[in-house]
Amino acid sequence: MxxxxxxxxxxxxxxxxxxxxxxxxxxxxxxxxxxxxxxxxxxxxxxxxxxxxxxxxxxxxxxxxxxxxxxxxxxxxxxxxxxxxxxxxxxxxxxxxxxxxxxxxxxxxxxxxxxTLYRTSCVSGLASKYLARPDSRVLVMVGAGALAPHLIRAHLSAIPSLRKVVIWNRTAEKARTLVDRIQESNDGSFEGVSFESNACLDEIIGLGDIVSCATNSEIALVKGEKLKVGTHLDLVGSFKHSMKECDDEAIRRGRVFVDNEAAIVEAGELVGALQRGVIKKEDIVANLAELAAGDKVGRRNSEEITVFKSVGSAxxxxxxxxxxxxxxxxxxx
Known part of the structure; x- marks a missing residue:
């Protein structure tokens, strides 16, 4: 401006x-x-x-x-x-x-x-423009808290081809309630997009072209072996060493990107994977500013799995x- x-x-x-x-x-x-x-x-x-x-x-x-x-x-x-x-x-x-x-x-x-809800979700939305397949159709939303509807809107804004959103939450009723709330909002921004909830996370992970996670989990929710080829995994929830939303296999299978360098020392998924030798620091491909500047390449083809970990920044x-x-x-x- x-x-x-x-x-x-x-x-x-x-x-x-x-x-x-x-x-x-x-x-x-x-x-x-x-x-x-x-x-x-x-x-x-x-x-x-x-x-x-x-x-x-x-x-x-x-x-x-x-x-x-x-x-x-x-x-x-x-x-x-x-x-x-x-x-x-x-x-x-x-x-x-x-x-x-x-x-x-x-x-x-x-x-x-x-x-913060707007800022966090839009960081993920911007990352998905570089890292998700442009023809992505299905978004799996892991978590149904305050951030989830913002992440859904941000990903739908960034990837207009999305046509289906499946929501999972540890408490299944919260996922159903979020689906109802979105459908009742009727503000025109979700036209042509269907919404549903599902209580079995392992069953729906493989459906997602984009899997977005916003939880406080300290156990791995997303199992890397369940991710299909070409998936973009968006990890938002963890900001401490004790927290993690995916397992080592998801990190191993994906090309890993971060919002900023703090993610490497704060986020449990990356800290643990680095300590266990699953990846090396130099395997972190780029941060968001480098992607936005065109200094680093995001998604290279339709088959690779991409992982974006954000922890927020000032x-x-x-x-x-x-x-x-x-x-x-x-x-x-």
């Missing part, structure tokens, strides 16, 4: 506002065009993580730009309370605070619980916050 003049006082951008001004297609396009132009100028230290209790944590994710053409800095404050699912509260909640990097002026406070957070802030202030004028 062009150089932007900030408003005189900070604004609050709510969940409702996000839904009214942002689409998954818009954010995927923004990441695709902006990652290569701005990522080199954005500083993003390793996120700080603090254990609040044995099961909960606080994370701080700062970033700032050194370029006059991208005059922003910001920090995302995240809480991870997985036990909240028992009380129907989100397990991950967050706020993003955006500042001017030229004056230090506060610009906006954004509901980053929802922004770079895509600030890019998402920038887009939301600039659209919000423009439509509010």
């Amino acid at each position: 062009a150089n932007f003049v900030p408003v005189s006082s900070p604004v609050f951008i709510s969940t409702d506002s996000l839904h009214s001004i942002l689409s998954h297609q818009t954010l995927i396009n923004h990441f695709q065009s902006s990652l290569t132009k701005t990522s080199a100028s954005i500083q993003s230290p390793i996120r700080q993580s603090y254990e609040v209790s044995p099961s909960s944590s606080l994370l701080l994710m700062p970033s700032w730009s050194s370029s006059p053409s991208f005059p922003y800095m910001g920090v995302k404050l995240v809480t991870h309370f997985p036990q909240n699912s028992a009380t129907n509260l989100p397990g991950v909640q967050a706020t993003y605070v955006l500042f001017s990097s030229s004056t230090g002026q506060p610009l906006a406070s954004i509901d980053a619980t929802e922004l 770079v895509v957070d600030i890019l998402a916050a920038q887009l939301v802030y600039e659209i919000y202030t423009r439509v509010s004028e």
Whole structure:
């Protein structure tokens, strides 16, 4: 986007506002065009993580730009309370605070619980444009939590040929409920796409042209031997060594890509596979910025299996916050 003049006082951008001004297609396009132009100028230290209790944590994710053409800095404050699912509260909640990097002026406070869902799913959507087969027809969604409907929308936006979505969740009722909710939304964005749930994961993994996972699992859910030739495996859930959504065989069979280098040291699937010698660090083909820039080749043919592991980064957070802030202030004028 062009150089932007900030408003005189900070604004609050709510969940409702996000839904009214942002689409998954818009954010995927923004990441695709902006990652290569701005990522080199954005500083993003390793996120700080603090254990609040044995099961909960606080994370701080700062970033700032050194370029006059991208005059922003910001920090995302995240809480991870997985036990909240028992009380129907989100397990991950967050706020993003955006500042001017030229004056230090506060610009906006954004509901980053929802922004993170958009940002995370659109990173996966952008990756699927490079790594999934362009004629993919079936998406298998592993997990039915808050991120699942966003991932479904992002993949459908990125790969228009998708015509069927099969949802699995450890609690089968949650998968059925998500199917019903999507079908009842009737907003036109799912036209021509069928939805169903299935309680047997091993039975449906082999159906997926794209298999997208968003769980907190600490046991391998996706067995590599079940993946069919040409599948794109999208791993979103794990961000600790103890967490993993697929087994070593899935990593061994696939060409592996990451959203950023932190995935290699944080994600249980990759950390474990590296420790056990299943792959070497040099086997990680590329990160998302390299794919978007065309510096590295994504999918090479229709037969290979591709694996994309994301753990999130402050770079895509600030890019998402920038887009939301600039659209919000423009439509509010």
